[in-house]
Amino acid sequence: MTPAFEPEALSWYEGSARQRIAALVDPGSFREAVGPEERATSPHLALFDLPEQFDDGMIVGQAAFKGTPILVAAQEGRFMGGAVGEVHGAKLVGLLRAAKSLALDVLVLFDTGGVRLQEANAGETAIAEIMRAVVEARLSGSRVVGLIGGRSGCYGGGGLIAGCCSALLVTEQGRIGVTGPEVIETNRGVEEFDARDRALVWRTMGGKHRYLIGGADRYVDDGPEAFRAAVRDVLAAPGRLDLATLDAEQARLERRLARFGAARDATDIWSALGVAEAPAVPGLSTQAFRAVALGRESAHDAR
Amino acid sequence: MRDWATQKAARAARIAAGASFARGKVVQAADLAPFLEAVLRPGDRVCLEGDNQKQADLLADALAEVDPGVIHDLHMVQSGIVLPSHLDVFEKGIARRLDYSYSGPQAARIARMLYGGQIALGAVHTYLELFARYFIDLTPQVALIAAVSADRDGNLYTGPNTEDTPTVVEATSFKDGLVVAQVGEIVDRVPRVDIPGDRVHFVVEAGRPFHVEPLFTRDPGSITETQILTAMLAIKGLYAPYGIRRLNHGIGFNTAAIELLLPTYGEKLGLRGQVCTHWALNPHPTLIPAIEAGWVEQIHCFGSEVGMDDYIAARPDIYFTGADGSLRSNRAFCQTAGLYACDLFIGSTLQVDLSGHSSTVTTNRIAGFGGAPNMGSDPRGRRHPSEPWLKAGAEADPDTPAPLRRGRKLVVQIGETFGDGNVPLFVERLDALALAEKLDLPLAPVMVYGDDVTHIVTEEGIANLLLCRDPDEREQAIRGVAGYTEIGRRRDAGMVARLRERGVIRRPEDLGIDPLDADRSLLAARSIKDLALASGGLYRPPSRFRNW
Known part of the structure; x- marks a missing residue:
């Protein structure tokens, strides 16, 4: 007898930032900039007696994707939950500026809970600089693609940056949001949001829901091969950002608010989208889910 | 001449007192606290069923609601101190003495209450030891237990979480103690008989399943x-x-x-x-x-x-x-x-x-x-x-x-x-x-x-x-x-x-x-x-x- 189920070799959810990059781009093609050997560590963490990491939880560099040069950034969720600090943020800003001057597309592998509390001012500034750099890169014609499927999700400032991307790819385990579950519970009470109810967290912020309401453009399996295929797809589409796209995005968000603003739970939204058995959605396999998701809200017209 | 059946008489008196709250064996959940005041006696040894998994939670809450002026100095002999109400009975003076086995979720509060002298501790046992003592020197006079369903004769279906129930009922019922069961629902015919009805004296319909803790799930x-x-x-x-x-x-x-x-x-x-x-x-x-x-x-x-x-x-x-x-x-x-x-x-x-x-x-x-x-x-x-x-x-x-x-x-x-x-x-x-x-x-x-x-x-x-x-x-x-x-x-x-x-x-x-x-x-x-x-x-x- 053989096991009924065999997990894949590398789980995106479990992998490290470096494992993800290595498995995503053409084999052996990644060249890191400001690597660990340069020891660009946080200038703040030592003040709090906290451990530093030589890459400050952000890995940036150039690689080839299907033979074409591309820039890649990956957050290391295992270091401080992928939280954004001064150096961490500056490395991404630099990469995005390079994208503009080199006219290359960028892949951002998100895995972050938001800004690092220990260097909050520097971190918040970094988020603003990153958002500006994303927009400038896009205005110059580069595409900035966000890949979301790590343990820490894509929260706080990470969620804001994701909102500026050309396209977002998300797995079932991936989560996208600004305010995280625990913060909502702390501020608004457990009646408003029970952060320990993981099924609630995932059906409110998880990949399936974000894909259904148009908060992500591709829904992918938890492995590098699935991400590779989806990246190839979205890079085939032209990148553009102008007033017309922003108007369309505004209209889309207004429409979404009008349609679903009164919903109490994600399952209400799914029912309104025409999903016959909304409560069954979390348990659906990828294939079955794609079938019920045909009537989903359109993804960003702005992207 | 010595009366050799005082315990039988005592149980009969408890059943008679409880019967005024019951139709047949069935007691309404709303009447539970006065019902318990009628069938319990001060100083009783009581087993309130609950271990690291299943809990007779409805009965636990009801016991914490009885009047300590009527029912007090109970000696609780139970596997688990798990629910807040398990300790509330000590705080309110309903119970005084405790012999138990497991108190994971209440570990901090039970420590405070033991230091504060609100609980007179007999001993902390392993499960098997406590079960053994149910048959030697800690036999319950009243057992408050939990099952999935019951029929009107008191036959109980305990479902997958049978756990301690047969042991508790064996020790209590065959030594002339009183057995009260909370059940999720009362049905015409139980899916299987885990506890025969003649060992069960009263049944109360909770209208919901008893609480079970998923203690053995590791991600x-x-x-x-x-x-x-x-x-x-x-x-x-x-x-x-x-x-x-x-x-x-x-x-x-x-x-x-x-x-x-x-x-x-x-x-x-x-x-x-x-x-x-x-x-x-x-x-x-x-x-x-x-x-x-x-x-x-x-x-x-x-x-x-x-x-x-x-x-x-x-x-x-x-x-x-x-x-x-x-x-x-x-x-x-x-x-x-x-x-x-x-x-x-x-x-x-x-x-x-x-x-x-x-x-x-x-x-x-x-x-x-x-x-x-x-x-x-x-x-x-x-x-x-x-x-x-x-x-x-x-x-x-x-x-x-x-x-x-x-x-x-x-x-x-x-x-x-x-x-x-x-x-x-x-x-x-x-x-x-x-x-x-x-x-x-x-x-x-x-x-x-x-x-x-x-x-x-x-x-x-x-x-x-x-x-x-x-x-x-x-x-x-x-x-x-x-x-x-x-x-x-x-x-x-x-x-x-x-x-x-x-x-x-x-x-x-x-x-x-x-x-x-x-x-x-x-x-x-x-x-x-x-x-x-x-x-x-x-x-x-x-x-x-x-x-x-």
């Missing part, structure tokens, strides 16, 4: 590579050489890692069918991949596990099931099975001292024992031989002639040298001793005594205490696997090296294990979702464990 996503390494050591260094077929696993991520390595690492070692075939074990979701891969012949369970019911019902060759198809668990029988019919117990703990004593007590928390000290002890009354039992006995006592030599059950403590929050596993002095001094207890709450422990497994290796010939060797064997803890760093390096030459200490490399191979890709399931998929969708994990 494979949280298993670390160090835990995987300790699991590899246990499988290759203990299960294989001793040929462990009959065993019990304690709760924890180390043992969950072992379960998830059987179909991968264990398969590579060719151990399927050679080890881990017969179990005394709750329905651990992490054992699903091994069951599906054909490793397991059968499992007897203390209780059930939330979400596992459909999977169990679909695997009757593996589990004990009733005429209705669902699991039949029984804590007393399974504890007995774990004590007498298993050759190995393996579990993790919080503190181990230099004699090998271990404890889960910290000074501000009293979690009780549950079943672990019973599982984790060598039964002196055992007489049937088995290969692992004889081999361990020979290692411990090579000089006695074989026909007169006792065998030994393997009792293994497994853990990382630094546990949760980087707290060292190894200590000079157990916190349990400080607690005993503070509460003036005659016994420190030791979970597993050093003389019962046969092996300690950490990421640094396996210490075989059976091969130690004196207390010095024993101490150095423990220090020798204690890593970079204070205890480990103060080892006698020369002596540890000699112990390693004798095989008393075995490092990963001595067993042909490369620590770099301890990778999460070795786990047969890496998430709760993988477990659900491995079960073919039959395992339905509770909401709190789902990340989808």
Whole structure:
């Protein structure tokens, strides 16, 4: 007898930032900039007696994707939950500026809970600089693609940056949001949001829901091969950002608010989208889910 | 002349007093508090059913609502202090004395109340000890129990979580005590009769299932590579050489890692069918991949596990099931099975001292024992031989002639040298001793005594205490696997090296294990979702464990 189920070799959810990059781009093609050997560590963490990491939880560099040069950034969720600090943020800003001057597309592998509390001012500034750099890169014609499927999700400032991307790819385990579950519970009470109810967290912020309401453009399996295929797809589409796209995005968000603003739970939204058995959605396999998701809200017209 | 049936008369009086609140045997939930005031007497010994899993929660809440002016000084004799209401009865003066076994979720509050003198503590027991005392000197006068459903005659269906109920009812009902059951619903015909109706005097419909805690679910996503390494050591260094077929696993991520390595690492070692075939074990979701891969012949369970019911019902060759198809668990029988019919117990703990004593007590928390000290002890009354039992006995006592030599059950403590929050596993002095001094207890709450422990497994290796010939060797064997803890760093390096030459200490490399191979890709399931998929969708994990 053989096991009924065999997990894949590398789980995106479990992998490290470096494992993800290595498995995503053409084999052996990644060249890191400001690597660990340069020891660009946080200038703040030592003040709090906290451990530093030589890459400050952000890995940036150039690689080839299907033979074409591309820039890649990956957050290391295992270091401080992928939280954004001064150096961490500056490395991404630099990469995005390079994208503009080199006219290359960028892949951002998100895995972050938001800004690092220990260097909050520097971190918040970094988020603003990153958002500006994303927009400038896009205005110059580069595409900035966000890949979301790590343990820490894509929260706080990470969620804001994701909102500026050309396209977002998300797995079932991936989560996208600004305010995280625990913060909502702390501020608004457990009646408003029970952060320990993981099924609630995932059906409110998880990949399936974000894909259904148009908060992500591709829904992918938890492995590098699935991400590779989806990246190839979205890079085939032209990148553009102008007033017309922003108007369309505004209209889309207004429409979404009008349609679903009164919903109490994600399952209400799914029912309104025409999903016959909304409560069954979390348990659906990828294939079955794609079938019920045909009537989903359109993804960003702005992207 | 002496009246030889005073207890029968007392029970008849209780039934008569309760009958005014009942239609037949059925009492309305709204009348529970006055009903309990009518059937209870001050000073009664009361068993309120509840252990680490199922809870008679409706009855617990009702008992906390009775008037302490009417009902007071109760002596609670119950497996678990788990719900807040279990301690509310002491705070309100309804109960005074306590004999119990497990208090995990209330560990901090019970410690405060014991220090404050609000509870007169008899003793903290193992489950099996407390059950034993139900039949000798702690027989309940009233038992408040929980079942899934009842018919109007009081026949009870306890469903997959039968657990303590038959034992409690046996002791109470056959010694002229009163049995009151809360049930989820009253039906015309119960799916199977777990408790015959003539042992049950009143039934109350809760309108909802009794509370069950998913205590035995471990998310494979949280298993670390160090835990995987300790699991590899246990499988290759203990299960294989001793040929462990009959065993019990304690709760924890180390043992969950072992379960998830059987179909991968264990398969590579060719151990399927050679080890881990017969179990005394709750329905651990992490054992699903091994069951599906054909490793397991059968499992007897203390209780059930939330979400596992459909999977169990679909695997009757593996589990004990009733005429209705669902699991039949029984804590007393399974504890007995774990004590007498298993050759190995393996579990993790919080503190181990230099004699090998271990404890889960910290000074501000009293979690009780549950079943672990019973599982984790060598039964002196055992007489049937088995290969692992004889081999361990020979290692411990090579000089006695074989026909007169006792065998030994393997009792293994497994853990990382630094546990949760980087707290060292190894200590000079157990916190349990400080607690005993503070509460003036005659016994420190030791979970597993050093003389019962046969092996300690950490990421640094396996210490075989059976091969130690004196207390010095024993101490150095423990220090020798204690890593970079204070205890480990103060080892006698020369002596540890000699112990390693004798095989008393075995490092990963001595067993042909490369620590770099301890990778999460070795786990047969890496998430709760993988477990659900491995079960073919039959395992339905509770909401709190789902990340989808």
